Amino acid sequence: MCFQNLPVEFDAQGNARLKEGVTDPYAYQKRDLDRSQVEKLLASNGHVKDINLDPVTRVAGALSFHCVVDLEEGRVHEAHTIGTLFRGYEVILKGRDPRDAQYISSRVCGVCGGVHSVCSSLAMEMAFGIGVPPMGGVMRNIQLALDFQIDNPVHLYLLAGPDFSQVVVERTNPSLWERAKKTETRHPDMHGFRTMADLMTAFNPLTGKLYLEGLQMTRPPKEAYATLYGKYPHPQTVVPGGVTTTVSLQVLNETLLRITRTLDYAKRGVFIFDELTEFFYDDDPRYKQVGTRAKNLIDAGMWDDPWAYDGTYAGAAEWGDRRWATPGVVMDGELLTTNLHHINMGLEEFVEHSYYEGWEADGYPYPTDPAGNPLGPNHPWNKETKPRPDKRNWKDRYTWSTAPRWDRQVVEAGAYARMWTTAAAGKMPHNRFLESTGTSVKMDVPQTASLPAMELEWKIPETWNAFERNRARAYHVLYSLLVGYENVLLAFDLMGQGENKVATTTEFTIPRDERRGVGFWGAGRGFLTHHLTMDKGVLTNYQIVTPSTFNASPVDPFGQVGPYEEAVMNTPILEEFTSGEDFTGIDIFRAIRSFDPCMPCTVHVANGDNMVIRDATTCACGAE
């Protein structure tokens, strides 16, 4: 069925079981890394050099990126993503009251705390055996739809956008800039830019119209977020069983007002990123190779149907399929599964190239999930976090990030993965604005202040690269906003029916027996899970897998590089330069930044004539 590498098969009823006759089913052989080719190149070619830099002093990020580029050949020989910071959240949470987790895990990041709070609450609901009343579910859905109106535009216009701006392109690709001045846009009536040069000038960092608007347009969703949930980005109102916020007609109206105001902006964004993508493709089809990698993606789904979600693991396959964002795994462009049980079963974390001890010697406590599906020792419910600081060694250990894999294959996470799984699944519940067609997501967007009602459609792309990641993210802004819109209307309906309860009223106590739970959710950057185990009323294990953990992962024991590393190594150097002194590495930055938020690159360049070293930094979300 869906697993090619794990020792799992399915019976005629679709129940998973370990393959028969395999003595040590989850055993694997670590493949030694072979750097001999790179070392040979380094030894014999003066224009290829390998220099390692730690994150540079004035940058506070938690992850650096190192690559060796041959400027004569225009290719990247080797790439390494290095998590430089150990946060230890998973260690801190052990032994605590589980209700601490939604507050503690929320502080892992300076912008996306709300998603961790909710994910943690979902895990606890499963462990405690409680659900959420419909209004509570609706309020959670609105919260995260608002959250993404802050995260995604900040990335598109403030972080990624400058890579396509006049000041950058004029320097890195002068001929492209000349064409931009002569190229008329396709939809000036939608966004107001007559030429591509006008549009790219609006992306100029700190001064461009789109940059400043991107900053300004985080205000309406933040205002709504603060009104509904108390504060952004670390809400105190998210709890297992729902939320503690007070919902009134007034706050719902204020939220709706801000959503409709943002809709107008989101519509324009779709046209802007369509224009940008097509312009670059038309200029040079090789731009389709920038940041390309296999079409292998994962998403845990999010935005529950408030009448379907029951908080149980047994029901996860059903309520997962009822989400507005369908969970799923895509391999080679094909949707393999939407079943949360399958997604969970296939998940493993490896630490062979990370600064952690293995834990296999201790055995593993959970050979199956609560539904009886087989799990291996590297599954998050069995994994332990055992830090082991070490010297950096490219063949051995070089990062604090782990290597999560699904079915032992490299998958990437992102808002775009959510778009892809939802589009391919065709399972989205009926709603007023969105339709999943099997190949696309159609969005029926109401009339807004400056733009008419329109139908927009994100189609699963033929090629997968940096431009498509950004384009999908622009559609994701609109998509998530429409999910929020739908849920505000549902909240009005519920209020009209007197269904005002926002948190469970089922009496419960913290269980004293052994329990497990998992939160399947999503961040603005994509896939998010929190796995917990508890006993005697306290947490015995807590494991967080973030989108950055997937994307920034190092080489796994099977010799497969992580998504950032793979995308950079596949990137052609299309920048125009005459010597190493002129080289900025813009193609590499576009590749890395397209993965989004937790991977904003800060440029640190030590370039000689033909040698380039890049250090990129990220936030600590992907760190343990």
Added chain:
Amino acid sequence: MMPTVVEGTLPGRVLVGGVGYRWFGDASFALLVSDALTDGAWPVEVDVLDLGYGALHVAMDLRDAKPAYERVILLAVTERGRAPGRLYRFDCPPGTPQLQDVQDRMYEAGAGVIDLDHLLIIGRHFDALPDDVVAVELEPHGGTTGDRLSTSAQALLPDAVELVRREVLAPARSRVRI
């Protein structure tokens, strides 16, 4: 650890803010100091806030403050190569940061990195900070993690609280903005 009641003439609205991550060993010192200060009895002109989130958003929130803050005292933990395990106090004078420096900081702050220098540079660029900004920093011993402070950092908490109290009370250092 309650700071004593503040008396005296304040320059106007004053903000005391802790910058940093929580549950991160000594790197969380600043937030724990601001937590301790929150318990104090302050005049209405003084706000003590947890600024442990992205500088981009902090800067926007500060710019929106009405009336504007006339003095900002920021608490942080930063490795600057000074003697570790000590508190440092320094003025953060007004100025216009280089645009490239601002954008470099935006890359990280927009993605959730929390850092005093990010806040100072982004805050200055967006005119979110008054002229009168003071930082009180701990130079940490490296490598502490976990949910508790080291013994030496814990011992500095009362000193930091007192240092901030004095900064709040200090006479106006610059022209009050209108």
